[in-house]
Amino acid sequence: MLPQEIIRQKRDGKALPSDDIAAFIAGLTSGAVSEGQAAAFAMAVFFNGMRREEAVALTLAMRDSGEVLDWSDLPGPTTDKHSTGGIGDNVSLMLAPIVAACGAYVPMISGRGLGHTGGTLDKMDAISGYVSQPDTALFRKAVLSSGCAIIGQTAALAPADKRLYAIRDVTATVESIPLITASILSKKLAAGLQSLVLDVKVGNGAFMEKSRDAASLAKSLVEVANGAGLKTSALITAMNEPLASAAGNAVEVVNAVDFLTGRVRGPRLEKVTLALSAEMLLSAGIAASHADGFAKAREALDTGRAAERFARMVHDLGGPADFIERSAGHLPQAPVERAVRAGRAGFVTHIATRDIGLAVVGLGGGRTRPGDSVDLAVGFTHLLPLGAEVRPGEPLAMVHARDDAAADIAGKALAAAYEIGEVRPAAKDPVVRRISATETY
Template structure:
């Protein structure tokens, strides 16, 4: 079999066989298929899609490219969460210790940034010493002792996904339902979790801009999970504007800690509680999300969730004093306010373009080999619906270079001020 023949089938709109899919996945994982041929197939998939059976076979091949983590000897229902990615989306970081503070094991296999979206692992690596690479023994020991882990794929879990994931990011093939579904579910099934809540974003800052596409992706994810014997539910949430007020690696760790202190922004808190409540119900600790919510709120109020976050950071080699002192993380040399050009109400903030603005500062990767600047990013002083006076700061740029004119221009081109604004609906619907 030749890789060019596999590419030809998909380029011309055909369906790949199990043999062809495994030839690609196994060959690319082994390094026998070059990036340029893998990129060609990914682009053909992006244009022509995959049938449900092809997507299932792709997921299975990626899953079987490595090991499966066995968590059956750890008591309790293991519950995980995954987001399809957004701007300012740091939900996983406070969510894992918050849910774990109720005695629910949370084994979270996370990823790095894709395109204009930030990656959970990149954000956590802004904490000095924090390691996201854990072997299976250490992963399980921490889950047993601390109750939560946020790490990269352990050991040899889904090595095919690691290679394909990095290539998708730099070939503009991220927003493909079968590729997203295969990536997410190969890792999640292999990670040994019992139940999964998926946060599928929709809007300008999401890979699925249209809600109908987000629902289709959610349906594909839930169906793959159910087919593997995993309990799953998906939340469709809004990504037309950034989540929270901080965009950038160290800045988003700050906001995560602020939330666990009871000081976080309302939209981030609402989504953390909405997703967390589903996880608590799946774990059998509450019967309904309405019963679960006050249990989570109490763990924020009494400081338990914050201390669980500190314990997780320290267990993974990080500096736990970050919960008391943000300056242990990299800090930007310059801060520049961006003034509003007119008075009115913030009517829209293009989340994807604000994510690109952070990437331009060094907070994200344009190529898979780019080094990150953990200190840089944006702090939103205004969100959609907020009134603003001419000259008042819309946001603050955190930068390690003085010339940020191009970033200012991009920001101002993508924040619209009007006489009124439509209300933002954060959680659109559930897919069961």
């Protein structure tokens, strides 16, 4: 069928047959489908949606547009996690080695930051010598040696997604749940996984600010992934404050090393990391229950086995052999470090989390377009959480900047993002909800 006929059917609200979807994506990959036609298709899907069967067909067609990895020679299950993005979300850096230390293999293909959220790949790029986009041979070698490898998407994996996302990004169709679902899952299916856990963020620092939108996305992802043959579940986790006490790239790597070695572990970050680890171990068949998975993850973390896996992964992918012991010496550091101080006494009652992410971008630590360069050294550390008590002049955070002028601007933005009140807000569980193919709670 002609591309314009497929577009017309979806424009008119009709369900597309799987063969038509496959033909359209094959044309997108080969260049037979123009950018204008792809934009029209994306807009038609944006307004009319897709049935579950259509979303599965779209996901599989995008998966099959390129290479599909095969890990059947590994002596254990392959599993992964994907986060929809937030501020201070460095969970992948701890989670991958925790799960690997428990006997699973985690070939984690991650993305770069865009907009107000940070990207895992940018964090790994901050490590001196680390090869974040290796060839397939080095990727496989690292996974077999370390049990995990955090890398970026190669050109061979789901190339149709890369082209369609670039078009969606400039045509105001990014927020379409079927298109988000296919984009995320096509890459994970191409990675050859046996199971997947999704971390769907909700709150003022997430792309999905409302609970119903986050639940809709999580359900779509879980249902389509399982429909495509990938065992998948999701946790909805809160993003109404930075997850870690750091936001940036190198500063979040330092935070991750502190977490793995036990020097500093923020309670919210620890809860989310262990909950996702437990979910992955259960999904991979290594844990018999969530409680068992949580205990196994805790033991891998507390004994130092997870830190050892992380150190091995960094070295296997070109980084320094002593990174855990001397991380500060192998990461870029901003020349200006300054406290951002509270103007009054009280408790932190609200944090405009997205604004903190935008302040990191303003420092140069993020990008607004895919090709932008990133200053890997800048960001914030020692971010106070909700409920923290402060006195006038005490630090809300430390800003790490390239120069004094940038530090001034970022410091003002961060101070404005914090609200101080007289009553400490009640603490809330950062794990909001679990969604699987058969149950929710």
